[in-house]
Amino acid sequence: MAALAGVSTGTASKALNGRGALRPETRQRVQQAAEQLGFVANAAARSLQTGRTYTVGMITTDSIGRFSIPLLIGAEDALGAGQMSVFLCDARDDPIREQYYLRTLLSRKVDGIIVTGRRTQARAPIGVGLPVPVVYAFISSADPRDCSVVPDEIDGARRAVQHLLAVGRRRIAHVTGPEHHHSATVRARATAETLAAEGLQPAAPTLYGEWSEAWGRQAAGILLSTGADVDAVFCGSDQIARGLVEGMQAAGRSVPADVAVVGFDNWDVMVDGCRPALTSIDMDLEGIGRSAAELLLATINGNPVHGRQTRPCRLVPRASTAV
Amino acid sequence: MAALAGVSTGTASKALNGRGALRPETRQRVQQAAEQLGFVANAAARSLQTGRTYTVGMITTDSIGRFSIPLLIGAEDALGAGQMSVFLCDARDDPIREQYYLRTLLSRKVDGIIVTGRRTQARAPIGVGLPVPVVYAFISSADPRDCSVVPDEIDGARRAVQHLLAVGRRRIAHVTGPEHHHSATVRARATAETLAAEGLQPAAPTLYGEWSEAWGRQAAGILLSTGADVDAVFCGSDQIARGLVEGMQAAGRSVPADVAVVGFDNWDVMVDGCRPALTSIDMDLEGIGRSAAELLLATINGNPVHGRQTRPCRLVPRASTAV
DNA sequence: ATGAAAGCGCTAACAT
DNA sequence: ATGTTAGCGCTTTCAT
Numbered sequence: 040m041a042a043l044a045g046v047s048t049g050t051a052s053k054a055l056n057g058r059g060a061l062r063p064e065t066r067q068r069v070q071q072a073a074e075q076l077g078f079v080a081n082a083a084a085r086s087l088q089t090g091r092t093y094t095v096g097m098i099t100t101d102s103i104g105r106f107s108i109p110l111l112i113g114a115e116d117a118l119g120a121g122q123m124s125v126f127l128c129d130a131r132d133d134p135i136r137e138q139y140y141l142r143t144l145l146s147r148k149v150d151g152i153i154v155t156g157r158r159t160q161a162r163a164p165i166g167v168g169l170p171v172p173v174v175y176a177f178i179s180s181a182d183p184r185d186c187s188v189v190p191d192e193i194d195g196a197r198r199a200v201q202h203l204l205a206v207g208r209r210r211i212a213h214v215t216g217p218e219h220h221h222s223a224t225v226r227a228r229a230t231a232e233t234l235a236a237e238g239l240q241p242a243a244p245t246l247y248g249e250w251s252e253a254w255g256r257q258a259a260g261i262l263l264s265t266g267a268d269v270d271a272v273f274c275g276s277d278q279i280a281r282g283l284v285e286g287m288q289a290a291g292r293s294v295p296a297d298v299a300v301v302g303f304d305n306w307d308v309m310v311d312g313c314r315p316a317l318t319s320i321d322m323d324l325e326g327i328g329r330s331a332a333e334l335l336l337a338t339i340n341g342n343p344v345h346g347r348q349t350r351p352c353r354l355v356p357r358a359s360t361a362v
Numbered sequence: 363m364a365a366l367a368g369v370s371t372g373t374a375s376k377a378l379n380g381r382g383a384l385r386p387e388t389r390q391r392v393q394q395a396a397e398q399l400g401f402v403a404n405a406a407a408r409s410l411q412t413g414r415t416y417t418v419g420m421i422t423t424d425s426i427g428r429f430s431i432p433l434l435i436g437a438e439d440a441l442g443a444g445q446m447s448v449f450l451c452d453a454r455d456d457p458i459r460e461q462y463y464l465r466t467l468l469s470r471k472v473d474g475i476i477v478t479g480r481r482t483q484a485r486a487p488i489g490v491g492l493p494v495p496v497v498y499a500f501i502s503s504a505d506p507r508d509c510s511v512v513p514d515e516i517d518g519a520r521r522a523v524q525h526l527l528a529v530g531r532r533r534i535a536h537v538t539g540p541e542h543h544h545s546a547t548v549r550a551r552a553t554a555e556t557l558a559a560e561g562l563q564p565a566a567p568t569l570y571g572e573w574s575e576a577w578g579r580q581a582a583g584i585l586l587s588t589g590a591d592v593d594a595v596f597c598g599s600d601q602i603a604r605g606l607v608e609g610m611q612a613a614g615r616s617v618p619a620d621v622a623v624v625g626f627d628n629w630d631v632m633v634d635g636c637r638p639a640l641t642s643i644d645m646d647l648e649g650i651g652r653s654a655a656e657l658l659l660a661t662i663n664g665n666p667v668h669g670r671q672t673r674p675c676r677l678v679p680r681a682s683t684a685v
Numbered sequence: 686a687t688g689a690a691a692g693c694g695c696t697a698a699c700a701t
Numbered sequence: 702a703t704g705t706t707a708g709c710g711c712t713t714t715c716a717t
Contacts, residue, residue: 047704052696059697060702079469083409084694087709092406103431112426115452124466127450129438143447146402252635281635308631312575312604370688375712382713383686407710410693 044072055080086148095335096126096144098165100137100178101157103129105306106324110155110176113328121336123150141166151335154178155328159189160221172338176331177324179347186338187347188331190322192222195352196229199273199301199320202354206362208271208299210242214258214283215275218247226275226303243267250275255282256289263290270298271360277302277309277319284313284359299360305353315358322352367395378403409471418658419449419467421488423460423501424480426452428629429647433478433499436651444659446473464489474658476651477501482512483544495661499654500647502670509661510670511654513645515545518675519552522596522624522643525677529685531594531622533565537581537606538598541570549598549626566590573598578605579612586613593621594683600625600632600642607636607682622683628676638681645675 041051046069053059054069072078086092095118099107115125126149130137144152154165156178164182165173172186179187203211213230216223227245234241243262248254255274259282262269274280280302284294292298294315302310305321327350334344364374369392376382377392395401409415418441422430438448449472453460467475477488479501487505488496495509502510526534536553539546550568557564566585571577578597582605585592597603603625607617615621617638625633628644650673657667 048695049697049705050703053703056696062702065702079465081410081694082470083406083415084709085696086406087404087410087694087711088696090709103435108426108431111450112452124449124451124470126447127434128447129435142402147405147447256637278631278635285637308601312601314579314608371711372689372713373687376687379712385686388686404710407693408712410695410710411712413693 040072040076040078041069043076044069090148092148092150093121093123094126094147094149095123095151095153095332096128096140096147096149097153097155098128098130098137098140098144099155100130100132100162102131103127104157106157106177107155109324110153110328110331113325113330114153114176114332115328116325117329117332117336137165141169145170150339153328153331153335154180155331158221159192159225161187172335172343174331174335174338176327183347184345186334186344188327188334189347189349190324190327191349191351192225192322193229194349195303195320195322196226196273197233198352198354199303200230200233202318202356202360203271203273203299203301204237206295206299206360209239210268211239211271211273212241212243212246212262212267212269213273213275214246214248214255214262214279216248216250216279220250223247223275230273242269242271248279250278252278252282252285255279255284256286257282259283259286259290263287263292271300272298273301273303275303277304277306277313277317280317280319280359281309281313284315284317295358295360295362301354301360305355310355310357313359315361318357318360319355320352321355323350326350363395363399363401364392366399367392413471415471415473416444416446417449417470417472418446418474418476418655419451419463419470419472420476420478421451421453421460421463421467422478423453423455423485425454426450427480429480429500430478432647433476433651433654436648436653437476437499437655438651439648440652440655440659446659448476460488464492468493473662476654476658477503478651478654481544482515482548484510495658495666497654497658497661499650506670507668509657509667511650511657512670512672513647513650514672514674515548515645516552517672518626518643518645519549519596520556521675521677522626523553523556525641525679525683526594526596526622526624527560529618529622529683532562533591534562534594534596535564535566535569535585535590535592536596536598537569537571537578537585537602539571539573539602543573546570546598553596565592565594571602573601575601575605575608578602578607579609580605582606582609582613586610586615594623595621596624596626598626600627600629600636600640603640603642603682604632604636607638607640618681618683624677624683628678633678633680636682638684641680641683642678643675644678646673649673 041048054066128140161181175187302319305319310317364371377389451463484504498510625642628642633640
């Protein structure tokens with residue numbers, strides 16, 4: 040290729056990378072030759088020389104899914120601008136696999152690693168004294184020195200409750216996932232505290248169950264059969280909320296007239312599929328992914344950021360809480 | 363590291379890669395030294411030497427989502443066994459982005475490329491005369507010489523109809539997505555042909571609409587208001603099917619007693635969320651991904667496979683068609 | 686059974 | 702402004 044352009048390889052390198060002091064016409068001649076031959080620089084050789092790969096690894100500890108994808112897209116967004124690519128590794132909640140992928144990423148000399156998962160709960164650091172920076176996204180690291188970007192679930196729950204209060208509801212119940220699940224307890228506590236701050240009691244004790252529509256339907260039955268006086272329910276997930284709406288309707292209650300309902304996740308297929316469309320809390324997963332990638336870039340570029348960063352949630356009002 | 367083990371770099375390389383003729387004790391000593399130092403071979407240097415990267419690129423033309431993920435997991439499965447990793451690139455349906463990623467992958471000297479997308483329709487080849495093998499998964503290439511792995515949607519539709527016949531239904535309607543959508547028309551035609559082969563007419567003309575629950579609900583209304591005599595509906599997607607079930611129930615029809623319903627995709631959150639649980643057609647996306655990766659590996663290893671490979675679908679019976 | 690040395694394709698420092 | 706050259710870290714002949 041350098042031969043075709045009639046220059047040395049060194050000159051060609053400078054021409055293609057916009058470095059050095061070259062005559063514009065030389066630069067152009069090289070670019071033309073590269074074009075003509077479909078030449079693309081060998082990234083491996085470049086990495087070997089420069090020590091940078093312009094690649095970051097992303098390890099999702101839980102199986103790739105609804106949460107990982109927006110995180111990935113957000114990260115790609117932030118990294119794509121810097122011409123960097125993402126290596127996605129699905130560890131499937133298996134520590135062996137996780138360490139295997141970690142080794143793979145290290146052998147590939149990625150410039151950094153983003154660790155994500157399905158739960159927001161803090162997890163053991165993926166490694167100590169690693170030769171590359173690591174940022175945790177959505178999940179956080181148990182080591183407070185590590186950099187983590189997580190949704191502010193307390194903020195999310197607060198927004199949900201305050202929205203229900205704003206549309207005039209006072210007898211608010213909370214239905215959520217398993218009690219041993221971090222998100223469930225965090226959101227439940229924030230719900231209770233927000234109500235308490237307004238001088239209100241929950242309309243019923245928090246109902247813990249599964250993250251499923253079936254549980255939402257069941258929970259509707261429980262609320263009605265215990266005769267709880269409820270005019271709104273904040274649910275820990277959109278699936279629970281959708282099930283609950285169906286359960287309420289099956290029992291002759293109208294949503295939102297009799298009972299207003301707020302979900303959590305703002306998962307399109309759930310909020311749109313629900314009749315009426317579901318008001319929900321959006322954790323802005325893309326934003327979290329973007330933010331994590333930006334912090335990783337900062338660290339790579341020598342401006343390390345430490346600690347747990349939280350990002351606010353957003354309420355998306357829809358018909359299920361319309362006044 | 364070689365120094366720690368007291369050998370030359372050449373010997374160390376042989377020890378770690380299980381090549382050459384070494385004394386077992388030497389081999390062990392090197393492995394120990396590597397362990398101790400947390401040494402991992404630099405993949406870039408290795409690639410430079412061997413010309414192989416043990417990496418394949420995966421370009422999804424549509425935004426990463428419900429279809430791409432199982433395909434990716436299947437591909438990872440097949441490739442992981444061979445110690446290969448996957449570079450996931452989301453071209454977001456943008457040809458510019460797609461070509462950009464193609465260049466990136468080529469510069470990274472991936473051993474092969476898998477191209478996927480959200481639609482099964484044939485697409486223009488991603489490039490011609492590429493220096494690496496390419497396999498299309500789920501989508502197919504318009505060039506019949508290219509290797510593509512696609513679901514046999516005709517088979518899927520046939521299984522759906524035959525299942526409905528097997529549970530005693532005769533007045534079968536079909537509700538599906540947009541008429542300009544390849545999958546919609548292919549499945550509709552196969553539905554009609556399967557019925558015809560049994561000497562039956564569709565209970566109503568095919569209803570084309572959107573891939574949404576809302577359309578399913580609406581379609582139920584249309585079927586009922588036109589007075590069509592229907593005892594079963596095969597829907598082009600699980601979302602449509604779920605909406606249709608709700609619409610039928612809202613109009614006082616019982617599923618499956620009055621109307622049996624079959625969906626398409628076997629998407630867990632839809633089939634489980636639906637009451638009654640939804641019988642559906644599974645395209646085995648993971649299998650398609652795995653298959654594509656295996657064919658890619660074969661091609662990389664010098665046994666190229668050409669042409670469009672179809673893979674059968676699977677019917678998963680649930681309560682919505684229970685007898 | 687092991688070591689020495691060449692070279693993969695590129696970049697960067699230095700020479701011209 | 703351009704060419705020359707020495708490595709980056711590994712694998713792989715070829716000697717020993």
